[in-house]
Amino acid sequence: MTVTSVDVIDVRFPTSRSLDGSDAMNPDPDYSAAYVVLHTDDGGEGHGFTFTIGRGNDICCAAIETLSEHVIGTDVDGPAALADLYKRLTHDSQIRWLGPEKGVMHLAAAALVNAAWDLAARRAGLPLWKYLTTLTPEEIVACVDWRYLSDALTPEEALALLREGENGKAERLAEIEQDGYPAYTTSPGWLGYSDEKVVRLAREAVADGYRQIKLKVGADLEDDRRRFAAARAAVGPDIRIAVDANQRWDVDQAVEWTKALAEFDPWWIEEPTSPDDVLGHAAIRARLAPIKVATGEHVQNRIMFKQLLQAGSIDFLQMDAARVAGVNENLAILLLAKKFDIPVCPHAGGVGLCELVCHLSMFDYVSVSATMEDRVIEYVDHLHEHFLAPTVVKGGRYQAPTEPGFSAEMKRESLLQYAFPNGPEWRSN
Amino acid sequence: MTVTSVDVIDVRFPTSRSLDGSDAMNPDPDYSAAYVVLHTDDGGEGHGFTFTIGRGNDICCAAIETLSEHVIGTDVDGPAALADLYKRLTHDSQIRWLGPEKGVMHLAAAALVNAAWDLAARRAGLPLWKYLTTLTPEEIVACVDWRYLSDALTPEEALALLREGENGKAERLAEIEQDGYPAYTTSPGWLGYSDEKVVRLAREAVADGYRQIKLKVGADLEDDRRRFAAARAAVGPDIRIAVDANQRWDVDQAVEWTKALAEFDPWWIEEPTSPDDVLGHAAIRARLAPIKVATGEHVQNRIMFKQLLQAGSIDFLQMDAARVAGVNENLAILLLAKKFDIPVCPHAGGVGLCELVCHLSMFDYVSVSATMEDRVIEYVDHLHEHFLAPTVVKGGRYQAPTEPGFSAEMKRESLLQYAFPNGPEWRSN
Numbered sequence: 066m067t068v069t070s071v072d073v074i075d076v077r078f079p080t081s082r083s084l085d086g087s088d089a090m091n092p093d094p095d096y097s098a099a100y101v102v103l104h105t106d107d108g109g110e111g112h113g114f115t116f117t118i119g120r121g122n123d124i125c126c127a128a129i130e131t132l133s134e135h136v137i138g139t140d141v142d143g144p145a146a147l148a149d150l151y152k153r154l155t156h157d158s159q160i161r162w163l164g165p166e167k168g169v170m171h172l173a174a175a176a177l178v179n180a181a182w183d184l185a186a187r188r189a190g191l192p193l194w195k196y197l198t199t200l201t202p203e204e205i206v207a208c209v210d211w212r213y214l215s216d217a218l219t220p221e222e223a224l225a226l227l228r229e230g231e232n233g234k235a236e237r238l239a240e241i242e243q244d245g246y247p248a249y250t251t252s253p254g255w256l257g258y259s260d261e262k263v264v265r266l267a268r269e270a271v272a273d274g275y276r277q278i279k280l281k282v283g284a285d286l287e288d289d290r291r292r293f294a295a296a297r298a299a300v301g302p303d304i305r306i307a308v309d310a311n312q313r314w315d316v317d318q319a320v321e322w323t324k325a326l327a328e329f330d331p332w333w334i335e336e337p338t339s340p341d342d343v344l345g346h347a348a349i350r351a352r353l354a355p356i357k358v359a360t361g362e363h364v365q366n367r368i369m370f371k372q373l374l375q376a377g378s379i380d381f382l383q384m385d386a387a388r389v390a391g392v393n394e395n396l397a398i399l400l401l402a403k404k405f406d407i408p409v410c411p412h413a414g415g416v417g418l419c420e421l422v423c424h425l426s427m428f429d430y431v432s433v434s435a436t437m438e439d440r441v442i443e444y445v446d447h448l449h450e451h452f453l454a455p456t457v458v459k460g461g462r463y464q465a466p467t468e469p470g471f472s473a474e475m476k477r478e479s480l481l482q483y484a485f486p487n488g489p490e491w492r493s494n
Numbered sequence: 495m496t497v498t499s500v501d502v503i504d505v506r507f508p509t510s511r512s513l514d515g516s517d518a519m520n521p522d523p524d525y526s527a528a529y530v531v532l533h534t535d536d537g538g539e540g541h542g543f544t545f546t547i548g549r550g551n552d553i554c555c556a557a558i559e560t561l562s563e564h565v566i567g568t569d570v571d572g573p574a575a576l577a578d579l580y581k582r583l584t585h586d587s588q589i590r591w592l593g594p595e596k597g598v599m600h601l602a603a604a605a606l607v608n609a610a611w612d613l614a615a616r617r618a619g620l621p622l623w624k625y626l627t628t629l630t631p632e633e634i635v636a637c638v639d640w641r642y643l644s645d646a647l648t649p650e651e652a653l654a655l656l657r658e659g660e661n662g663k664a665e666r667l668a669e670i671e672q673d674g675y676p677a678y679t680t681s682p683g684w685l686g687y688s689d690e691k692v693v694r695l696a697r698e699a700v701a702d703g704y705r706q707i708k709l710k711v712g713a714d715l716e717d718d719r720r721r722f723a724a725a726r727a728a729v730g731p732d733i734r735i736a737v738d739a740n741q742r743w744d745v746d747q748a749v750e751w752t753k754a755l756a757e758f759d760p761w762w763i764e765e766p767t768s769p770d771d772v773l774g775h776a777a778i779r780a781r782l783a784p785i786k787v788a789t790g791e792h793v794q795n796r797i798m799f800k801q802l803l804q805a806g807s808i809d810f811l812q813m814d815a816a817r818v819a820g821v822n823e824n825l826a827i828l829l830l831a832k833k834f835d836i837p838v839c840p841h842a843g844g845v846g847l848c849e850l851v852c853h854l855s856m857f858d859y860v861s862v863s864a865t866m867e868d869r870v871i872e873y874v875d876h877l878h879e880h881f882l883a884p885t886v887v888k889g890g891r892y893q894a895p896t897e898p899g900f901s902a903e904m905k906r907e908s909l910l911q912y913a914f915p916n917g918p919e920w921r922s923n
Contacts (some may be wrong), residue, residue, distance in 0.1 A: 091587050119588035121599065127556050158520050159548035168597015213768040216745040216777065316645040339642040341797040343772060344804050348645065368770040375773055
C-alpha cells in the first residue's frame with residue numbers, strides 16, 4: 066500500500082474562447098489543472114489537482130514533480146500518515162524558501178495532499194466527506210499544522226470544538242445524505258456576458274431553485290449599475306445577489322464603488338482588494354457595514370485566514386480546495402472559522418473545484434459548524450462533464466457525493482484530449 | 495537596443511557541506527541562484543538573479559523561462575520602459591493566478607526586473623545606485639505599481655517625499671562615495687557553528703570595524719543563552735547584537751524566548767514568527783518593547799510591507815533585493831518606509847544579495863531617507879569571489895560600487911563550475 070509512482074499531467078481547457086470565467090482581473094482564463102495520479106504497489110490510485118487559469122500550469126506541474134520525492138515510498142493510508150506527508154510537503158527546508166507556504170509550491174502541495182486523501186478515502190470505501198466524519202476529534206486535530214496558529218486557536222480548543230460537534234452528528238449526516246447542501250451560482254454573472262444573457266441566466270437560476278446568484282463587477286461602474294439593476298429586476302428582492310470585484314480596487318475605491326451599488330442590495334462584496342490585505346479588508350468592512358465582505362479564493366494559507374478572522378476583516382470565509390495545501394490545511398481553516406463564528410462559503414468553479422470543495426463543507430456541517438445558516442457553496446456549471454463523479458446540484462443544493470474518494474478523478478479521454486500542449490484540442494487550434 | 499534572448503542558468507553552491515547559513519528553520523541550505531542574462535540586439539547584456547537555498551531553484555528557472563516572453567522584443571532602456579516591463583511581469587492575467595505577486599513567480603519576476611535594471615544602468619554608464627539618483631522624482635514615482643497602496647501612501651505624497659529628498663542630495667552622494675554605508679555581519683552567528691567559532695568570529699568582526707553582529711537563535715533556549723552570553727562577553731556592551739529566529743516561533747513563544755535572552759541585550763529580534771503574520775508581529779512588538787522587532791527577508795510584496803508599517807509591527811524593515819519583484823517594488827517599499835519613518839536595514843548574504851542590495855540602500859540615503867541613523871546593511875562574507883564586481887566592505891562599511899550596472903554579474907567560470915546538476919562541482923559529489 067505504498068506509493069510507487071506519481072503521474073503529472075498538464076490539462077487545459079480553452080475557456081477563454083467563450084469568455085466563461087471572465088472578470089475584472091481575469092479577462093481570458095483558460096481553466097486548467099496540474100493533475101496528479103498516485104499509484105500504489107497494490108494497484109490503488111489517488112487523484113488530485115491544483116487549479117490554475119492557463120499559463121504557468123506547466124510550472125505547477127514541475128513543482129509537483131519536485132515534491133513527488135516526498136510521496137514516493139510513502140504509505141498514505143490513514144490520517145496520521147497523511148499529516149506526516151502534508152508536513153513533509155510544506156516544510157522541506159530548502160523548498161520552503163520559495164514560499165513559505167504560498168504560491169506555486171503551495172499549489173503543488175495541494176495537488177499531492179488532495180490526491181493522498183483521495184487514495185485514503187477510496188481505501189476506506191467512503192466519499193471523502195464521510196471518511197472525514199469517521200475520524201476522531203484527536204485524529205482531526207493531529208492533521209493540522211498548528212505552527213503560527215496558537216495566538217488564535219490551540220489544539221486543545223480545537224479538540225473541544227470537535228467534541229462539541231459530536232452531538233447530533235448522526236442526524237446531520239443523514240440530513241446531508243437526504244438533502245445535500247445549499248449552493249449559489251456564479252454562472253449568470255461573468256463580466257464578458259451581455260445584459261440579456263445575464264438576465265436570462267439569472268431567471269433560469271431562480272427557476273432551478275437557487276436562492277443566491279453572483280455578479281462580477283469592477284471594470285466599469287456604469288456597466289455594473291446597469292447589469293445589477295437588470296439582474297435585480299429579473300430575480301426580485303428575495304434572491305440574494307452577491308458581487309465580486311476580483312481584487313480590482315484599493316480601499317477607498319472599494320468603499321465608494323460598492324456604495325454606488327448599494328441601492329441594488331448586494332449580499333456581499335467579494336475580493337474588494339488584494340487578498341494579501343488583511344487590514345485593507347478590515348477597513349473596507351468597517352466602512353461598508355451592513356454590506357458584508359467576503360474573501361478567500363486567493364488567500365494563501367491558514368496564517369492569512371487567521372488574521373482575516375482576528376482583524377474582523379470578513380463576514381464570509383471563502384475556502385478554496387486547492388489554493389492552500391489541500392485537505393489538511395483546510396481542516397485548520399474550518400476550525401478557525403468555527404472559533405470565530407464566521408460562515409464558510411467556499412469558492413468553487415474553475416475546473417473540478419466544485420467536485421472537491423463540497424466534501425469539505427459537508428464534513429464541516431456534520432462535524433464542525435453544525436449549521437448551514439448563511440452557508441452556501443459556489444457553483445458554476447461548466448467542465449463537470451470531464452469528471453467520473455461530477456457534482457450534482459438539484460433544486461439549488463449540492464447532492465452528497467456517494468462514490469468513494471474525493472471526486473477528483475477526470476475521465477481518461479478528457480486528460481488525453483486537453484493535455485497541453487500536445488493534446489488534440491491544443492494541436493488543432 | 496531590444497532584448498533578443500534570455501539565458502537562464504541554475505547555479506548552486508554546496509554550502510550545506512560546511513553549515514554556512516544554518517539556522518533554526520534552514521538546517522542545510524545550498525545557496526543558489528536562478529540566474530538570468532538578457533542579450534540585446536546591439537550586444538548589450540543585463541544580469542540578474544533570484545536567490546534560493548537549493549531544491550526548487552530549477553522551478554524558479556522554469557518560471558523565468560515562462561516570463562521571458564514578456565521581456566523578449568522589449569527595449570528596457572529608461573525608467574518608463576522598466577516600469578512597463580515590471581507591470582507586464584507581475585500582471586500577466588493568467589500567471590497572476592499563481593500568486594498573485596508572491597512565491598516562485600514573483601521570485602522569477604525579481605530576476606528579470608533586476609537584470610533589466612542592470613542593463614539600463616550599464617547603458618547609462620553608472621552603478622545602479624547612482625543611476626537611480628539621476629532619475630527625477632516623477633520618474634521614480636512612475637516606476638511604482640501603486641495598486642493597493644493608496645490607503646497608506648499616494649503617488650502625490652511620494653512625490654513630495656522625493657522632492658524633499660532633493661535637498662542636500664549632492665552632499666549625500668559625495669558622502670556615500672567617500673565613506674560608504676554601515677554594515678553589520680551575520681558571519682559569526684550561524685547555528686551550526688561551535689561556541690568557540692562564534693566567539694572567535696565575533697571578536698574578529700569587532701576588530702574589522704563592525705559595530706553590530708547577529709546570532710541565530712530558536713532551536714534550543716539553553717544553547718542560545720550560552721552562545722549569546724559568550725558572544726556578549728567577547729564583544730562587550732557597546733557592540734549591538736541582533737538575534738534572528740528565522741520564523742521559528744508562535745507569538746507567545748516568541749515573547750517568552752526573547753525575554754529569556756533579554757539580559758544579554760539583544761538589539762533586535764528578527765523573524766520571530768511567520769513572515770505572513772502582520773498581526774502576530776504587532777503583538778510580539780508590543781509585548782517585547784523596548785526590544786525591537788525586525789523582519790522582511792521573506793515578506794512577499796509591497797502589500798505586506800504596507801501592513802507591517804500600518805500595524806506598527808516592526809522597528810526595522812529588512813528589504814530583500816530579489817524576494818519582491820526587484821528594483822521597482824523595492825522603490826515602493828523604500829517610499830513606504832520613509833512615510834512611516836522606519837529604518838530600512840536590508841537582508842543580505844546568500845549568494846549575491848550583498849552585491850545587489852547595497853545599491854538600494856545607497857540610493858535610499860541619497861534620494862529618500864537622507865539619514866543613516868540606525869541603518870545597517872547585512873553582510874555575510876561568503877561567495878563574493880564568484881562576482882565580477884564583488885561587494886567591498888572596509889572598516890565595517892559597504893564601499894560604494896563604481897562599476898556600471900547592478901553588480902549582479904557572476905564569473906563565467908563560476909557559472910560553469912556550479913551549474914546544477916551538470917557542472918563539475920555537482921557531478922563529482
